[in-house]
Amino acid sequence: MDLKKIAFDRRLDVLEMVYSKKSGHIGGSMSCMDILTSLYYSVMDIQKIKDHDEDRDRFILSKGHCSEALYTVLADCGFFDKAELETYTRFGTKLAEHPTKGINGIEIATGALGHGLSAAVGMAISLKNRGSAAHVYVLMGDGEQAEGSVWEATMAAAKFGLDNLTMIIDRNRLQISGGTEDVMPLDNLAEKYGAFGCHVVTCNGHDYGELIPALKEGKSKQPTVVIADTIKGYGSSVMENKADWHHNIPTAEEYEQIKADLTKKGMEVS
């Protein structure tokens, strides 16, 4: 199936979860969905991940608030039963609003921003030391870039020459309080990461023709940073490029409109 169609289907799953459970971070989940789809349906060998093979690729969702996006992908890929999505955020569930441990496919629980990259650096060092060919991918939000620990970890990634590490930034330019450049200016992110010693690739985060090659790109003895330009709330004019949709819950009317928009776009690409 076409990856773009898969991503629209997963966005519909996210919509159902968020609308039915009245929880979640729908805007960022929509913006990062093509990145997750690229990784899980194309770039990574997910059978190894399912088997918990010691040479499996690792994925860490550092922007843990978009857990519902990852859960829908993991469920669809068969990491756990899709019925489990029904328990999302309910009492006693494994599926919290941030990825928790104990879920097949979740390498490390995240949710406090600025933590995922450090853990990824530790994993990449260990993999390299034992000669594993596995690769570590970590997905961060752009608002998350204001966390100082991100830059501590970036320095370390460059110091240790981690060419088995790819840092992806979901550059949707919006965070909970508004535009990233108003809350805490980040530009020019590519120059910043370059100055920190990383190999930087910028791409359209909704175009698989750009995204997949970027995720596969690498440079010897340097970590790679993929800055994926995305649209927050991608897929429906109700949400697109609106900061409120960081964690808005759709009304019944909005739900119907978003569902119609995502369904239509999914049909257009299939």
Next chain:
Amino acid sequence: MAKVSCRKAFTAKLLELARENEKIYAVATDSRGSVTIGKFAEEFPKRFIECGIAEQNAVGVASGLAKDGNNVFVTGPACFLAARAFEQVKVDVAYNKTNVKIIGVSSGVSYGPLGGTHTSLHDYASMRALANMLVLAPSDNVQTEYLTEYLANTDHPTYMRMGRGDVEGVYEPGESFEVGKAKQVCDGMDITIIACGEMVIVAKKAAELLKEQGISARVLDMFTVKPLDEESVIKAAKETKGIITLEEHSIYGGLGEAVTHVVSEYAPAKVKILGFPDEEIKIGNSKELFGHYGLTPENVAAVAGKLLQ
């Protein structure tokens, strides 16, 4: 007995263990001198991860190393690891239950002359409050070696803190311990002194002073600050006429409050908590500060006398 610092006992033991176990990693924060871990760095450069002055990243990196099956010791001054990196300890170590050992050195008021930025008088309180954390405070080099070996053979998230200076030995080499169980240093039936870390030797000396006065003091080395050996505390509360707790920590949230919690719930008894008061601590070396705040054998003995009146 020889005076050896716990940090040096720890690094010597860790080096020995790392020679046998290639899963042992050490993570540092520009702290190889203060921790005395330079030999490990020379002998195992690939397993010595220098993160620079970046404690948050150091703990996060340790969690990632641990997630790939390693046993990781993050080493650095307790004041920074237990404060600057606390969220990483909470999330990446305790919540994720990773095989990471946070080793805080030069703890308490070891860095007293450096001022309040460098004290760690809050760490028992903060670490105790995290589910999944084991909290250890060895009293001398013999116990430090035992605990280091224990940590090399368990995957439990842990915080272990120790001081900077040489400490008088409490135990003879070869002494045995059990994590989670208090070690009785002196037997006694009049009063109990429960101490941890480098305050145990002070408690032992206080018991000697009390003995001269005809008072028999039981001394319990509560090197496992969490989980607390409740049974020994209850026994002491029932068998002796009062309990004094002694720690190089704030009187809030540490060993004293942990003991009081158990006593008030299961065996009400008189308890006096000795530690650092809830105020800005004066500048001075450990000895001067212990003297000023009453953490001396003489004061402990005097407090015991009053408690028994």
